[in-house]
Amino acid sequence: MRLTKFTDLALRAVMRLAVSTQDGSMTTREVAEAMEVPYAHMAKAVTRLQHLGVVDARRGRGGGLELTELGRQASVGWLVRELEGDDEVVACEGGPPCPLRAACRLRGALRTAQEAFYTALDPLTVGELVASPTGPVLLGLVGGPRTA
Numbered sequence: 001m002r003l004t005k006f007t008d009l010a011l012r013a014v015m016r017l018a019v020s021t022q023d024g025s026m027t028t029r030e031v032a033e034a035m036e037v038p039y040a041h042m043a044k045a046v047t048r049l050q051h052l053g054v055v056d057a058r059r060g061r062g063g064g065l066e067l068t069e070l071g072r073q074a075s076v077g078w079l080v081r082e083l084e085g086d087d088e089v090v091a092c093e094g095g096p097p098c099p100l101r102a103a104c105r106l107r108g109a110l111r112t113a114q115e116a117f118y119t120a121l122d123p124l125t126v127g128e129l130v131a132s133p134t135g136p137v138l139l140g141l142v143g144g145p146r147t148a
């Protein structure tokens, strides 16, 4: 199973913000630069994280993004489910629809496998993702400008 790029960007953002209490809050642009991804893509991911209540944005001088307590305690499985949405791992209904879709055992097996993938991520929290060695590496990341 492969995560969407959008989910991957959002997970990178929450990991970087999970360690930002150690070196000050960051703007979306700074997170994008640290993760070496385009600002516009990161901005969309951060907006979704705000809607989920995982990230807060403080405006004005000294403002920036911060991970909420909900975000810190969030299950990675829950977060990935929310970010990925309801899409199946195969496009049975799309362009053109598969003729087996109404009675396909493979489709059911893939749904079960997809749920098992998420379930394996359920016990892990965002806070746990940034334990060493990941946290120290995140704190050392300094990216170049990304404007696209």
Ligand code: SF4
Pocket (backbone or CB within 6 Å): 090, 091, 092, 098, 099, 100, 101, 102, 104, 105, 106, 107, 110
């Ligand atoms: S064979 Fe089954 S799983 Fe594959 S596209 Fe068709 S309905 Fe979906």
